[in-house]
Amino acid sequence: MELRHLRYFIAVAETGSLTVAAERRLHTSQPSLSRQIRDLEDQVGVELLSRSARGVELTAAGKAFIDHARLALNQVDAAIEAARQAAQPYKQRFALGFLTGQEMTWLPRAMHILRDELPNVDVTVSSGYSPDLAEGVARGKLDLAFMRAEPDFDLAYQVVSQEPLVVLMPSDHVLASRDVVSPHDLADYPFIAMASKAKVVRAVIDAYLERSGIEIVPTQTVDNPAMVMSLVASTRSLTLIPAYLENLMPWSVVSRPLAGDVPQIDLAIGFSKANMSPVLKLFLSRVDDLITRPAPGP
Known part of the structure; x- marks a missing residue:
């Protein structure tokens, strides 16, 4: 069994169609995809997918198999990322989030604060709705976000503008x-x-x-x-x-x-009090500079 068998199986299961999975997800031919699925079922020893008028559906065995297949691929992806990180000099990560549209004003200011640290820090930037940003901060996917003070999340907030x-x-x-x-x-x-x-x-x-x-x-x-x-x-x-x-x-x-x-x-920066990142600590120590720094010109 090879990794491609798992990826092909998951693509078919998620799209519910051999044709859609082949053309839009896997960029291969349908006959080739069907052959790969049959090879996988032969190796597992049971039928994982059934075809009907509604498309391709998981069998009971397929439903039991798919979660383990996803876990296996996630573990492989994690192993690849760990190996890549180990092969590079260590760099801290700092993930910034912005309420969509606010990055035009606040990203240049944020990067000014971090400029001395940039050689040693990988800064990632994303944008989205405020509740999604709050969830990202709460789950540790984001270190800090420019957003609304969302009441449903146990985060610390500091207003930066109105x-x-x-x-x-x-x-x-x-x-x-x-x-x-x-x-x-x-x-x-x-x-x-x-x-x-x-x-x-x-x-x-x-x-x-x-x-x-x-x-x-x-x-x-x-x-x-x-x-x-x-x-x-x-x-x-x-x-x-x-x-x-x-x-x-x-x-x-x-x-x-x-x-x-x-x-x-209010527009606030939100962060988790449990986040011990030294980059976050530095950023928070310079919030006054963030607020008073002029907005970028046209």
Whole structure:
């Protein structure tokens, strides 16, 4: 039995199709893939996959086999990575995460803090939704993330900036001719709300609408910034977004400031108190420099 047998078997099981697995995952021919699967079943001694009108499905034996196959491949991948790391001079790892779009402002500042350490540190960067970043920090996949202070995770947070909410609308919306938008105008048009996954932003928006005496029944809820912008443009709706998302807006939408007492949303760095990384300790010791350093120019 060879590793390719396991990889081929898992690809077929996950796609539910010999054709899809062959063409899109494995880049081989279907007859060759079928032959490899038969060889694997001959070596195991039982049928692992069954074909039906719905596609290819795992047999009871296949379901028992697949978890062990995945574990075996994971162990091989871990062994390869360990060997590669051992063959190189030791370098510390520091994993940074950013709320999607915030890396444009904060990555240059973060790298300035780390610049003296970069010869000895492998810095990795990723972006995503705030709850996903919080989970990554909590599980040790990220050392530090620029995100919202997510209440469902036992992390330490330090606020690095605040930004206002702004009104997002189609570029040719009647309100686009105004310099500012009254919160009471929001009730006159279809409104898209943030989904529950964007818990922190949704709470700030809901509190603001309640404080302003505005009752809105959202027509849709979304948590993806790109989807928010697409829906605003296509359904001619309004929504409230943190101002940093203006950096990501396509031509089809515009933003306008809110009139009056505009709510602010915190951006924080989140990290685990249990993380003893010396690079994290250095980074945290220079947070004041991070905050006061000018934003990168155009």
